[in-house]
Amino acid sequence: MKPIQVGLLGIGTVGSGTFQVLARNQEEIRRRAGRGIEITMVADLDTARARSIVGDGVRVVGDAREVIANPDIDVVVELIGGYGIAKALVLEAIAAGKHVVTANKALLAVHGQEIFKAAHEQGVVVAFEAAVAGGIPIIKALREGLTANQIQWVAGIINGTTNFILSEMRDKGLDFDVVLKEAQRLGYAEADPTFDIEGVDAAHKATIISAIAFGIPVQFDKAYVEGITKLAAADIKYAEQLGYRIKLLGITKRTERLQADGTAVRGVELRVHPCLVPAKRLIANVEGAMNAVLVQGDAVGATLYYGKGAGSEPTASAVIADLIDIARLIDADPAHRVPPLAFQSHTLAAAGGELPVLPMADVVTSYYLRIRVADEAGVLARITGLLAGAGISIDAVLQREADEVGGEGSTQTDLIILTHETREGDMDAALAQIQQLPTVLAPITRIRKEELN
Numbered sequence: 001m002k003p004i005q006v007g008l009l010g011i012g013t014v015g016s017g018t019f020q021v022l023a024r025n026q027e028e029i030r031r032r033a034g035r036g037i038e039i040t041m042v043a044d045l046d047t048a049r050a051r052s053i054v055g056d057g058v059r060v061v062g063d064a065r066e067v068i069a070n071p072d073i074d075v076v077v078e079l080i081g082g083y084g085i086a087k088a089l090v091l092e093a094i095a096a097g098k099h100v101v102t103a104n105k106a107l108l109a110v111h112g113q114e115i116f117k118a119a120h121e122q123g124v125v126v127a128f129e130a131a132v133a134g135g136i137p138i139i140k141a142l143r144e145g146l147t148a149n150q151i152q153w154v155a156g157i158i159n160g161t162t163n164f165i166l167s168e169m170r171d172k173g174l175d176f177d178v179v180l181k182e183a184q185r186l187g188y189a190e191a192d193p194t195f196d197i198e199g200v201d202a203a204h205k206a207t208i209i210s211a212i213a214f215g216i217p218v219q220f221d222k223a224y225v226e227g228i229t230k231l232a233a234a235d236i237k238y239a240e241q242l243g244y245r246i247k248l249l250g251i252t253k254r255t256e257r258l259q260a261d262g263t264a265v266r267g268v269e270l271r272v273h274p275c276l277v278p279a280k281r282l283i284a285n286v287e288g289a290m291n292a293v294l295v296q297g298d299a300v301g302a303t304l305y306y307g308k309g310a311g312s313e314p315t316a317s318a319v320i321a322d323l324i325d326i327a328r329l330i331d332a333d334p335a336h337r338v339p340p341l342a343f344q345s346h347t348l349a350a351a352g353g354e355l356p357v358l359p360m361a362d363v364v365t366s367y368y369l370r371i372r373v374a375d376e377a378g379v380l381a382r383i384t385g386l387l388a389g390a391g392i393s394i395d396a397v398l399q400r401e402a403d404e405v406g407g408e409g410s411t412q413t414d415l416i417i418l419t420h421e422t423r424e425g426d427m428d429a430a431l432a433q434i435q436q437l438p439t440v441l442a443p444i445t446r447i448r449k450e451e452l453n
């Protein structure tokens, strides 16, 4: 069978890994795919660097549109990133009848509906295994391996940069900025690293997961997003003392419950924020730039996927897996392919209406609170009284010695409170009141706690 011809748009970290792994494993890949897969054209703004990577046998151009216009190219692989030119190029490739592989989670989380619709109308594939948890085949697992299940929830460490930062801060006591620079040097971080540290990258991935898990449209604008920039070293330390680790988790969960006032809450939670996770859980022990995704299905129970979520060759592994899928199915009737979001596309909009993404105020979880207070009698009683008044029950209280918190002679201390499950909206109201107390001396730290069982 004739090899499929691939055009790469962007040959940076992931593109160069894709070229190298495809070249190294070409014979094995040909046996698996049933035909060769050849990168015959590469576009990059830096043509000299691109040429130095691919050598002489590949056509290198500076204008990505030349790749799309080439009638010999079967598959366009978009590895530029971002929503700007990448979106235009992906839509143009689809319009030109090319199959598309992309690692661009930002693009799919924000413009996925438009892109999947265009691909459906053209009868071409848009494949994106590399976009979520890099080399871990989580898209394939959710879309195919677990397809018999009603997915109940998915929780994952899906940003390598932030997990690397949290691990290095905890283990080596290194500063945030130093570790971030190292993550950038290693090629983990996004072009704009604020996407990593503010939780945006993880939210892009969680958004894509939510669509595949629950058959709803991709709706990044509805995601709750909180990163790790406000975490203090003290919280990492106190969490350890309480038997927890702090991880940035992407969580998406199907929720259905009747509230005390008789109203029903039904929908999908979609949120990214730091979490206290019991230190004994496997996922709490995922360190460095590694990713892990925990999926709870009604039939299978819990399954856990672990591996490298970033970096050149791990991400290339997923890009090439998509290319092999396309090579195997390129001649198939489009109606017989696995739908990109696992559910038949005409069902997505209705499901989105029945299962809306819930506002954060409707999420129920438990909490770690750190409250910097004046070290005087009655402070704890006033705070616990306000929590009780809001219907929030307390699981544990830890009061640090003032000397430990503020040095010798300090008149301030930290109260650490763990709560039982409560509605976020109720917690917001209680914290607003507590924050007003004259004995509360700094903004309250609130970190959600997930037992993940």
Ligand SMILES: NC(=O)C1=CN([C@@H]2O[C@H](COP(=O)(O)OP(=O)(O)OC[C@H]3O[C@@H](n4cnc5c(N)ncnc54)[C@H](O)[C@@H]3O)[C@@H](O)[C@H]2O)C=CC1
Binding pocket: 009, 010, 011, 012, 013, 014, 015, 043, 044, 045, 046, 062, 063, 064, 078, 079, 080, 081, 082, 085, 103, 104, 105, 106, 130, 131, 134, 187, 188, 189, 190, 191, 309, 310, 311, 312, 315
């Ligand atoms: N680096 C990683 O570990 C992972 C990256 N991704 C995603 O993969 C995509 C690529 O990421 P990286 O390889 O890390 O980025 P990168 O910045 O290393 O590479 C991007 C390449 O695109 C080229 N480029 C920029 N504008 C262009 C244009 N208009 N035409 C042609 N080439 C152009 C740049 O010169 C550069 O060589 C992004 O969407 C990223 O989010 C996904 C998973 C992991």
Ligand SMILES: N[C@@H](CC=O)C(=O)O
Binding pocket: 131, 133, 134, 158, 159, 160, 161, 162, 188, 189, 190, 196, 201, 309, 310, 311
């Ligand atoms: N910046 C991302 C790269 C992979 O998606 C990360 O750190 O995980």
Ligand code: NA
Binding pocket: 129, 130, 131, 132, 133, 134, 135, 136, 137, 138, 139, 318
């Ligand atoms: Na993946």
